[in-house]
Amino acid sequence: MPRSILYPELRRLLDAGAQLVEVLPREEYAEERLPGAINIPLKRLDAETTADLDKRKAVVVYCWDAL
């Protein structure tokens, strides 16, 4: 089960080399994103679009907010 995290744990994970994925549409990603994040919009999230992610490493996903 994926675990929800807050900023302090995000910071720890990023410092440890976690992969960061923004799942918002491409336009929103292009406007403003967290440094180092890649973009895989939720509607395009599949085996092909995630092929470049390392399954052995932590992955953190985020969107705009909790709503």
Add this chain to the structure above:
Amino acid sequence: MSPRAACRLEALGFKQVYDYLPGKVDWLARGLPREGEKAGQRRAVDVARDDAATCGPKERMGEVRPRVEASPYGFGLVVSERGTLLGRLRKVALDDDPSSRAEDVMEPGPSTIRADTPLDKLHDRLDRRGLKTAVVTTPEGVLLGVVRRDDLNETQG
């Protein structure tokens, strides 16, 4: 949206999946670095100064007053050990009994703004309310700095 994405990744075989639920809003409100087309637009945190006089809640006015008088502002800010903004010391509080503690004479819960407030909106807000300064904090209330309206006047041309 991100909880569904996290579940989808797990279904695709990823074992360590985390959902930063507060999302981009939370990151930006902390004034942290960002990338993208809008990354060059300056925000409140980019013009905030760290020159306000601060003190702990247990400090006495006799110790705090000289620091405030030496600062560019007519007020002091009371912060916790972790930097959380607890209150503001107005002029009348500074003139209180020198043995008074900051926590007893401060104005608790002063208004603050988010670190990512756009400068034009901040300028309008200060103008509407006739304010000369705005205090910037993180979502947890940690003090980031003070924005001066004069600085905004310069950035607004």
